[in-house]
Amino acid sequence: MPNTRSKRLNIRGFRNGNITNRTVNFSRSFFSFLKKYLLVLLLITVFTLSFYWLIVKDLPSVQKLVNQPPSQTTKIFDRNQVLLYEIYADQNRTLVPLSQIPDHLKKATIAIEDKDFYKHKGVNLIGGVIRAVKDMILYRKLQGGSTITQQLVKNALLTPERTITRKVKEIILAVLVETFYGKDKILELYLNQVPYGGTAWGVEAAAQRYFGKKASQ
Structure with missing residues (x-):
């Protein structure tokens, strides 16, 4: 037991x-x-x-693209509508609607700057990487992979500084711009915003400077 x-x-x-x-x-x-x-x-x-x-705290509003358009050149005409003077500081710009911009100019811009413009949603990471690799293989100067929307954001809403923080802001704003505006409106804003050399900003000023005629012609 x-x-x-x-x-x-x-x-x-x-x-x-x-x-x-x-x-x-x-x-x-x-x-x-x-x-x-x-x-x-x-x-x-x-x-x-x-x-x-x-990043997010200081992001500008994408509505600024329409609500606060870029400054335009002041033009003085005589009573017969003959142009006498153009007054501007550093940027000679005259805004024109997309309907007055020739199709061949639109297509050429898209082909050179962003061939997938009507396909992506503001950012084309794959296309940017492919372009950078191609440029490295061909020993060309790096062109970068920014889309038309990103370039618009960089010129109209951000500073030209090259930092990671600014690049992230650029990507976020590009996606937001694509959410608020259609592709045609973005293309119109871009063609009126970007520099074309010297004091010519936008397609209208560029056409006047280099060809002596309106962009529609």
Whole structure:
């Protein structure tokens, strides 16, 4: 009988020991998981706040493209509508609607600057990488992979500085611009915004400067 009782006590103690060990192991695993979860949550929070503070907080409104159009050249005519003077600072620009810009000029611009303009949603990462690799293989000067929308954002809403922060802002704004405006409107804004050399900004001023005629001609 004593032996039997002793065995029962040993078995009971063994079982209790297993339960205790399992409880301890579970507690350790749980607290280890909780620490990792809290660490990940902390990192995500820090990243989100940093992203907002460095990038999102200072993003300009894309509605500025339409609500605050770029400055135009002041033109003075005589009573017979003959142009006498053009007054401007650094940018000679006259805004024209897309309907007054020839189709061959639109197509040439898209072919040179962004052949997938009507396909992407503001950013073409694959096309940019392919172009950069092609330029490296052919030993040409890097042209970059910015889409027409990104170039519009860079010229109209951002500064020309080359930093990672500005590039991220450019990508975010390009996607937002594509959300607010249609492709034709974006192309119109672009053709009226970009520089064409010297003081000629936009297709109308460029046509007058280099060909002595209106862009529609």
